[in-house]
Amino acid sequence: MATLPASKEQLLDNFGPHLGRMSGESLSTGVEPDKLVKTHCCFCGQQCGIQLKVRDNAVIGFEPWYDFPFNKGMLCPKGVKRYLQGSHEDRLVTALERDTNAPGGFRPMDYDAAIRRVGSEIQRIQGAHGNSAMGVISGASMTTEKAYLMGKFARLGLKTPYIDYNGRLCMVSAGAGNKKAFGIDRAANPWDDILGAEVVWIAGANVAECAPITTNYVWQAREHGAKIIVVDPRITPIARTADLYLPVKPGRDIALFNGILHLMIENDWLDHGFIDNHTVGFDALAEHVKQWTPKHTAEVTGIAEKGIRKAAEWWGEAKTSFLMHARGIEHHSHGVQNVLGAINIVLASGRIGRENCGYATITGQANGQGGREHGQKCDQLPGARDIFNPEHRAYIAGVWGVNVDEIPGPGVDVYEMFRKIDQGEIKGLISICFNPKVSLPDNAFVTRALEKLEFYVAIDFFLNETAQHADIVLPGSLHEEDEGVVTQIEGRVIKINKAVDSPGDARQDWKIIQDIAKVLGREKGFTFKEPREIFNELRIASKGGVADYSGITYEKIEAQSGVFWPCPSDDHPGTLRLFEPGSWNPIAKGAGPFYFPDGRARFVVAPYTPPAEDVDADYPLMLTTGRVVSQFLSGTQTRRIGPLVDQYPEPVIELHPRLAEKLGIRDGELITAESRRGTITLKAMVVTTIRPDTIFIPYHWPGRKSANQLTISAQDPISKIPEYKVCAARIRKATPDEGREL
Ligand SMILES: Nc1nc2c(c(=O)[nH]1)N[C@H]1C(S)=C(S)[C@@H](COP(=O)(O)OP(=O)(O)OC[C@H]3O[C@@H](n4cnc5c(=O)[nH]c(N)nc54)[C@H](O)[C@@H]3O)O[C@H]1N2
Numbered sequence: 001m002a003t004l005p006a007s008k009e010q011l012l013d014n015f016g017p018h019l020g021r022m023s024g025e026s027l028s029t030g031v032e033p034d035k036l037v038k039t040h041c042c043f044c045g046q047q048c049g050i051q052l053k054v055r056d057n058a059v060i061g062f063e064p065w066y067d068f069p070f071n072k073g074m075l076c077p078k079g080v081k082r083y084l085q086g087s088h089e090d091r092l093v094t095a096l097e098r099d100t101n102a103p104g105g106f107r108p109m110d111y112d113a114a115i116r117r118v119g120s121e122i123q124r125i126q127g128a129h130g131n132s133a134m135g136v137i138s139g140a141s142m143t144t145e146k147a148y149l150m151g152k153f154a155r156l157g158l159k160t161p162y163i164d165y166n167g168r169l170c171m172v173s174a175g176a177g178n179k180k181a182f183g184i185d186r187a188a189n190p191w192d193d194i195l196g197a198e199v200v201w202i203a204g205a206n207v208a209e210c211a212p213i214t215t216n217y218v219w220q221a222r223e224h225g226a227k228i229i230v231v232d233p234r235i236t237p238i239a240r241t242a243d244l245y246l247p248v249k250p251g252r253d254i255a256l257f258n259g260i261l262h263l264m265i266e267n268d269w270l271d272h273g274f275i276d277n278h279t280v281g282f283d284a285l286a287e288h289v290k291q292w293t294p295k296h297t298a299e300v301t302g303i304a305e306k307g308i309r310k311a312a313e314w315w316g317e318a319k320t321s322f323l324m325h326a327r328g329i330e331h332h333s334h335g336v337q338n339v340l341g342a343i344n345i346v347l348a349s350g351r352i353g354r355e356n357c358g359y360a361t362i363t364g365q366a367n368g369q370g371g372r373e374h375g376q377k378c379d380q381l382p383g384a385r386d387i388f389n390p391e392h393r394a395y396i397a398g399v400w401g402v403n404v405d406e407i408p409g410p411g412v413d414v415y416e417m418f419r420k421i422d423q424g425e426i427k428g429l430i431s432i433c434f435n436p437k438v439s440l441p442d443n444a445f446v447t448r449a450l451e452k453l454e455f456y457v458a459i460d461f462f463l464n465e466t467a468q469h470a471d472i473v474l475p476g477s478l479h480e481e482d483e484g485v486v487t488q489i490e491g492r493v494i495k496i497n498k499a500v501d502s503p504g505d506a507r508q509d510w511k512i513i514q515d516i517a518k519v520l521g522r523e524k525g526f527t528f529k530e531p532r533e534i535f536n537e538l539r540i541a542s543k544g545g546v547a548d549y550s551g552i553t554y555e556k557i558e559a560q561s562g563v564f565w566p567c568p569s570d571d572h573p574g575t576l577r578l579f580e581p582g583s584w585n586p587i588a589k590g591a592g593p594f595y596f597p598d599g600r601a602r603f604v605v606a607p608y609t610p611p612a613e614d615v616d617a618d619y620p621l622m623l624t625t626g627r628v629v630s631q632f633l634s635g636t637q638t639r640r641i642g643p644l645v646d647q648y649p650e651p652v653i654e655l656h657p658r659l660a661e662k663l664g665i666r667d668g669e670l671i672t673a674e675s676r677r678g679t680i681t682l683k684a685m686v687v688t689t690i691r692p693d694t695i696f697i698p699y700h701w702p703g704r705k706s707a708n709q710l711t712i713s714a715q716d717p718i719s720k721i722p723e724y725k726v727c728a729a730r731i732r733k734a735t736p737d738e739g740r741e742l
């Protein structure tokens, strides 16, 4: 059996963040850099500050950036090794054209000729089948300038409603829940509020592996006496240091939140003043949760009644608290309900909108926050405006200098786009910063759909698995080759600074998009000369919207170590904490702190529904999927960074010793997991840290090692997020053939 570390020190060594200041590394130790560039990590949504060491137009290492307030010089293993990807031999430096006779299936192509081919294919497809036969899929690892440009380009450059982005797989349940309850979609607090919380509730977030720097905030809170509650089907590293661990069955968090609220009401652990003055809908919710007795909650969630009562008591009696959640509760066909359940217990406690009292959804991708605000979502216009709202449309049409009818209506979510590709409705695709062949559920379907496209162009700096299906690949820019803003986990808008030029024919993504607009003869509105110009247009486009960036400038970001949005004017410092009495709010206009006309937050009844595919006699186990600390998302980048690969070379199937014993499975042995959609053969990792009815597979690998061969394409009806976190599965020993095929 694999042993897991027990002490805090061991956790740090084996899993976690490098808490403690690191000395810089460099490719060539002793070589003096030409310059140090202050910027941020390219990976997760925490956006740690880092200084890149640059010599001869190459990033050769890093130095900590101690003064950046969020991470104060700390980095996790990915941040430490990120600089190694730029020099990788796979880096795309020319355009590529599909050629089945060429080695690797592609041959290099002149950049301008590639752009001309892209233009003529788009014209051919749109001429024959209409503008909507083209689709765009985009990404939230890119700067906000690029995200904004992609939304504008799809609507005006391609005149298609079909654009969506990879945040659809990530932040949309959180966003939809926040919008329903608060009227705004941003983490409500700066992270310093964690430090003074008496109770920290962590639901469905593997904080130590996926938001490593946040671990430090949680542990500091604990040093100050905070009690930590962790809800997860697995005893993750953060759970091992928790005061109370609740091993929820995958897909049942809403039952737990309803059960907690039941006990809060029964014991009068409520802030009546807050509920009366600042919310609506409590009575209907109180009626609904009557059925969620501790006994019923325990039956549904698989958590012992004692643990439920203890959690309710700690949460109920606290004077200050912080609740955070991530994809563990959101990646569900009822992800929005789970989020609303979490918000309900926060609102009932009244502990929001003041110091040390907070709530946050942990942002995933580098620009998971900013990338979901300015129009690359299928139903959204800049400033978090709604594409179906006539006033919002009219405002943006004015900024863009077009007739309002020229802005197409809402499109569809990215999975639905693949269904439309499969049905032949969408015939041409542009992808940028997205690897759906690895990251979408039930990915055999995605692969089939990709092969049906008449024309597909991918923009990336590596030839990812999806791009291998492209007709043309255009070499885009790495993070350190461009500048622009991103919005990190707290809602702080920060600046990515350029460190080096792109190699060969590779160029900044926004230039490539403008080149395509130009060759289509639709360059009006796509003649920006630098990211700053795009940002200045975005500021105007966001003005008066909920996500108002109009008072943010590159200079203000530098002067203040970031600016928290909303920031509605030049003399406004930004909004550190949402929902504080008196803070700027264009919707409530003084009526109250929340972003509705009456200024009140909404309690929303969130009924429990089981997962789309529950266990049965044929598939008796719950499969859940997620991450490991050293790999990132579809792995395109981190599978090319040697030290990170060494740390976790290949995926394994985590299972409990009791399950292993029942099936005669030994640790390290090859086993096969099956769902109704696919099979996967990997090594077993027998651990006591998982529920015996659940198995876990990390998803960062492609092809026969991809967890998404098994996952289900069921989606939340509101947010359209896929149900990555639970489907029915079974396991058995692998056959000799399955072992040989690996
Ligand atoms: N190392 C690393 N860090 C990352 C990323 C990465 O790929 N690698 N990706 C970034 C991105 S884009 C994201 S979205 C975040 C994701 O960050 P997290 O959401 O923290 O990561 P996951 O591993 O997807 O899932 C979190 C936990 O949910 C648990 N879980 C599964 N089902 C349930 C359930 O029904 N209820 C509850 N309560 N828990 C459940 C899993 O056991 C897992 O421990 O991480 C970001 N940071």
Ligand SMILES: Nc1nc2c(c(=O)[nH]1)N[C@H]1C(S)=C(S)[C@@H](COP(=O)(O)OP(=O)(O)OC[C@H]3O[C@@H](n4cnc5c(=O)[nH]c(N)nc54)[C@H](O)[C@@H]3O)O[C@H]1N2
Binding pocket: 139, 141, 142, 143, 166, 167, 169, 170, 171, 327, 331, 364, 365, 432, 433, 434, 435, 436, 438, 439, 440, 441, 459, 460, 461, 462, 464, 476, 477, 478, 479, 509, 625, 626, 627, 632, 633, 634, 635, 636, 637, 699, 707, 708, 711, 724
């Ligand atoms: N089974 C399972 N599947 C999951 C999840 C899960 O928990 N379980 N999690 C889901 C989540 S939360 C997420 S966020 C998605 C992520 O899924 P994807 O977004 O598909 O994964 P990435 O690896 O981020 O793919 C991004 C691609 O963009 C490229 N890229 C990065 N930055 C830039 C840039 O600035 N410019 C350009 N041009 N390209 C860039 C990278 O090289 C990579 O090829 O996966 C989802 N899939």
Ligand code: SF4
Binding pocket: 041, 042, 043, 044, 045, 046, 047, 048, 074, 075, 076, 077, 078, 079, 080, 211, 212, 213
């Ligand atoms: S991956 Fe996230 S936690 Fe790690 S260094 Fe980068 S931004 Fe920081």
Ligand SMILES: [Mo]
Binding pocket: 169, 170, 171, 364, 365
């Ligand atoms: Mo994500």
